[in-house]
Amino acid sequence: MKLKSILIIFIPLMIFVLSCGTDYNYTINKKRLLKNTWEINTYVDYNQNSTIEIRKAKYIFEESGTLIKIYENNDTVSSNWVLSGDGNYLTLGDNTFKVTELTNRVMSLRYGDVEMFFISL
Numbered sequence: 001m002k003l004k005s006i007l008i009i010f011i012p013l014m015i016f017v018l019s020c021g022t023d024y025n026y027t028i029n030k031k032r033l034l035k036n037t038w039e040i041n042t043y044v045d046y047n048q049n050s051t052i053e054i055r056k057a058k059y060i061f062e063e064s065g066t067l068i069k070i071y072e073n074n075d076t077v078s079s080n081w082v083l084s085g086d087g088n089y090l091t092l093g094d095n096t097f098k099v100t101e102l103t104n105r106v107m108s109l110r111y112g113d114v115e116m117f118f119i120s121l
Contacts, residue, residue, distance in 0.1 A: 032104055034061050041118060044115045046114070067092060095111055
C-alpha cells in the first residue's frame with residue numbers, strides 16, 4: 001500500500017519535472033540567441049572532412065523572428081528564424097538545424113554532414 005502511494009505521487013511529479021525541462025531548454029536557448037550577435041568561426045563539411053571558407057557576416061536574431069545577416073561590406077540580408085518548442089532545432093529560412101551546443105559564447109548548428117560553429121561577439 002505504501003509503495004502504491006509513493007508511485008501515485010512520484011509519477012505525476014516526474015511528468016511535471018520532465019515537461020518543465022523542455023520549457024526551460026527553449027527559454028534559455030532563445031534568451032542566448034537574442035542576447036548575442038553571432039559570427040561563424042568555422043564551417044565544417046564532415047563528408048569531405050574539411051573546413052569551408054565563407055564570407056564573414058554578423059548574425060543578429062531579433063525577438064520578432066527576423067534574422068539579420070550583415071556582411072563586412074554592410075550588405076544586409078534578412079530571413080526568418082524559429083526555435084523548436086524543445087529548443088533543440090533552429091530553422092533559418094527554409095533549413096532546419098540541430099542545435100548541438102548553445103552557450104553564451106558558442107553556438108553549433110548541424111545540418112546533415114555540415115556543422116557551423118558560431119562565436120558571440
